[in-house]
Amino acid sequence: MKKPLELIESHGVSRRDFLKYSAVMAALFGISEFEFTTKIAQAMEKASQKPPVIWLEGQDCAGCTISFTQILNPPATTIILDKISLRYHETAMAAAGHLAEKAYHDTVKEGGYVLVVEGSIPSADDRFCMVGGRPFKAIVEEAAQKAGAIIAVGACATFGGIPAATPSKGIGLGKALPGKALINLPTCPVHPDHLAGTVLYFLTTGKVPPLDKIGRPLIYFSESIHDNCRRRAHFDANRFLEDWNDPNQREWCLAKKGCKGPLANSDCPIRRWNDGINFCIDCGAPCMGCSEPEFYLDMSPLYTAESEISKRIFAMKEAGLFNRENS
Ligand code: SF4
Ligand code: SF4
Incomplete structure (x- = not known):
């Protein structure tokens, strides 16, 4: 059986680059570099069996990403590395530039992935939010077409949030993708338990959890503060x-x-x-x-x-x- 680093090298990633990346990511996840390396290796072994996830960021502060990576129960590492195959995430992924774009396009072509969107979409002018030279709105519309489930995380992606009050007139996914079935996980930032629970619910049942009339899971949003x-x-x-x-x-x-x-x-x-x-x-x-x-x-x-x-x-x-x- 291959050791973790040998397995990673067999996927075309150099030891030096991977260890540099591990040091940063292990600190972000609050685990040892050894544990991170081992989990990545195990994840690579199982990657083909796990549901792919694309996480897009538009007009956001990455607060929902930070909130999610701070989760302790279950640890974010368990979800990201053991339960899903996180193919594209601008803040967390190791790849950049054309390699990152390739990972995104390959996954979109495949279809059936979970699409997570963080941040609002500008409605005043597309140029307020461009990613890789393309309007964020066009990327969201494209990624939504073949998604198996779409989850809007945080106040901005669900209903516009703070960017709705700016000249960009940010809107949430419900308005940007009229008629599309969505799961809305508002709060600013998203509560990590809400996201982990929703993803794990989808992975274990293959269904979206029961929602209220504005698309929020009833298990988290049925009672008032x-x-x-x-x-x-x-x-x-x-x-x-x-x-x-x-x-x-x-x-x-x-x-x-x-x-x-x-x-x-x-x-x-x-x-x-x-x-x-x-x-x-x-x-x-x-x-x-x-x-x-x-x-x-x-x-x-x-x-x-x-x-x-x-x-x-x-x-x-x-x-x-x-x-x-x-x-
Ligand atoms: S208590 Fe109110 S302001 Fe605070 S996170 Fe919950 S919904 Fe948001
Ligand atoms: S602080 Fe007062 S108004 Fe706010 S939720 Fe509590 S009881 Fe209600």
Whole structure:
């Protein structure tokens, strides 16, 4: 049986180049170089049996890529190297230039891959986002044609996100690919568990998970932030934090500080972030509603209750629509 480095060399990759690449990637994945090398070698052995994945990046900050590679349970390495064949990812792949383009085109020709899209698509002018000399929009349309499943990750790829508020007028995949079946995984960035769970669900069942009416998996997005918030009793009792310097108000509801939790659906209060350590509201920040199509423009201003959405929340409260028996 070939040793890991021998196996890698047999695929035409020099030891020197591979070890240099491993040092960077092992640090990114938080594992030893030896473990990374071994996993790559094992992945190469099994590559032909694993579903191929193309991960495109448009108008993004690579935050969703970073979020996903920080996942600990299961480790990103397990998913990327053992469960899928990641053929094209501009931030993570070793290849560059024509070699990278070749990997992309070969996979598109094959069809049946999982297409992951991070970042929005400019609607004002294609020139706001060009990759390899081609409009990102054209690349997404091309890659979507033969994809077995399409997953939009993060607020930008799902509904436009922050780039929707820029001159590029970024749009999400739903608008860029009208009529195409999509899985939307919003939040800014994507929650790594949401992506890992969705990919693993698809790999093990061959189906997309049950979705809500805007394409989000119900397992992650069926309940509001508000319904699972530990400050909820203060909202019901009209105790709203107004003065950050008053220790008596520290645990009170953040609605007057712009919290959009009553109109935002995600399992953040239960799943939490950073391997279950904390989430926005429990560390004192109002929910910005990043799981919703209205994020970022219509959720702004984020830290006061002046937005139309905040006004709607208070009107709904006044009308009793958040009373426990109605919510
Ligand atoms: S408005 Fe925000 S802080 Fe207040 S209870 Fe609802 S989710 Fe929690
Ligand atoms: S709590 Fe709100 S702002 Fe924070 S990640 Fe969840 S949906 Fe986004």
